[in-house]
Amino acid sequence: MLDKRRLPTIGSSSCHLIFVLALTFTGCVFFSYHNAYQVFTVLPANVMNNPGYFLIPPGNSTEYSPPYTTSELEIGDETTLIDLKSFRFTMNHDMCNNTQPLLLMMIHSSPKNLQKRNVIRETWGRRSSLVTTLFLVGWSEEYKVELEEEDMKYGDLIQGNFLDAYRNMTYKHVMALKWATYHCASAKYILKLDDDVFVHVPAVLDFLKHHLSPWGARRLILCDPLTAKVKRSYRSKWRVSPREYPRRHYPVYCAGWGILYSPDTAFLLYREAQKEPYFWIDDVHITGTIAGKLNLTQVSLHSLVLTKEEKEYMLNDSAFFKEFLFGPPNLTENEIRALHSIVSRG
Template identity: 55%
Template sequence: MEGCVVLQVRDDVRLAMLEKRRYGVAVPTLPLLVAMLTVAVCLPLWRLSTCPGAAPDAALVAPAYLLLMPGNATSLPSPYPLHKLPPLDPHHLIDLRHFAFRFNNFPCNETASPLLLVLVHSAPDNIGKRRAIRETWGGRRDALRLLFLLGEVDGADQQLRLERENLVHRDMVQGSFRDSYRNMTYKHVMALKWAAYFCPGARYLLKTDDDVFVNSPALLEFLSQDLSPWGARRLILCVPFHAATVKRSYRSKWRVSPSEYPGRVYPTYCAGWAILYSPDVAFLLYSEAQRDRYFWIDDVHVTGTLAAKANLTQTDLGSLVLSYEQVRALEAGGNASDVGHFLFGAPNLELASIHRLWEAVEGRASIPPS
């Protein structure tokens, strides 16, 4: 589902994250901390959100997550207990009983565990968008691992083009389901499946789309310094929607029938264009998805319904997302330092915008070693 952009600008985001890193324990999220300290100031800031259905009171619900440190990183169980899955799980994807990867790649088959695994939802025809990501924020494969996720296509010629592209770049994964809008949940759960089976050592996972700008240097720095280079547990970092109403109108792109979803309000869920998972969360959501019925709006289903069943909550990205106004300012020749610390640009960007944002970031950014 299309995300909205959080407009509030708060310098205390990084400070709160630094406090979490310093103590290395599960602590309340930033919205709760700010509300406890300065309720009179914080609530108006939360009302500045452009998210439909966003409720200031929802910000007071505090997700708890754990940042790993040398003292606790080795004492916790594996985030991917594959032995708990059914024997036929490798061949199943939700209700697909004969699932397979039509082609696959294995960038994590190395001694060192990557800090960040990036899984990009991409449509088969979006060749230019994949090229733009490879040429900009996704190009440093020594610092992150990146894969584009696709489904099956209709024509043999289109399939051949995808296979040739994959032979050149070795960064694409194709699952045995039709690539269509109502099959996005298959693609999302396939991403979680791929991480569990083929990249269990990644400290963090980013699910994103191919029209999103990721400030990869800043994101890698944020993960290794503001959070923890050893990883985290029970972390879902995103732009959350609170109390969004289910669309019933036949004129709505997001119309959902009562038989598909009987409730009137969705649980809190993430805008799907940028979701940062800790690996244990990826496994928990994957396990729930394999047992649950299919629902086609993947943002709602995976980060809302399934997250609630797994007793997981979302942490707000807040001002770490650029507004469209800030994106336009950078496109017009502004310096990345003028907009402060950010991790993501607004979604639904044109290719030229992604290139210009990368040029703005390169003017001051340095990528830490993996």
């Protein structure tokens, strides 16, 4: 990835994670600092001008209605993907039909990564009444037959008719947002993932139900926020020309390996991405540039992600354990299995 510098972590070392939340009851706004396990103070409404996102309280009518309708999209949107005017899903499944999953996990994968997908299916990616899991791929002539056989067996692939290529990552990201918009508006949360990460799903579900809201949220982007200077060197695979991106620094954006969206955020990002010129670094484009235009704020989950050092300690020392939601990115299949075995032991 890019040469990145993490943003300063909010809060003190005694806190796992700090959010600013806005809950509206009878016209009054209450702001709360949360860590992953408890509410420890309540602040007056004038402490923060921009609360970032809203949690849906019980009994709110918003709980029962989708945050958007596809009628808000432009005519012809369903067959358009940014600048592709004849888009279609070549593999598709109505996984959310007549259900309201708490969590929709959309895992970006390369057609060749069957082994990685199978490891996820065997470990943290198992479907349940609360969790819908899908893998997103682009078109591949080389793996066409293998993907068809895989989808016949598992029924969990979503494929678009664009070439699965390095510089087409933004198509895949926006395709994920499109699928969620059209086919799973009932999901309470949407988790965009890469296929080389580990998700502690029971801990994530507990976090959503007890430390966010089981009824959902609005305007939520929860991720590991980053800053980076634009690469101009011809030796860098992340080189971007001044014509592609004239500024010297990217806006604050999310590390793309794991991003938690509320469904209205996914819709807003999707609708705006359909109007914007294509830019191939999807993390920067969608969670940085477009999110900024929509005044959406990234909230850091950095302290609930295992560092590489903590991962090594956990894998090599049975006495060491840290509460976490996500393992670090770029894990091997064996590391994913090992982390799954550790958390499965309780």
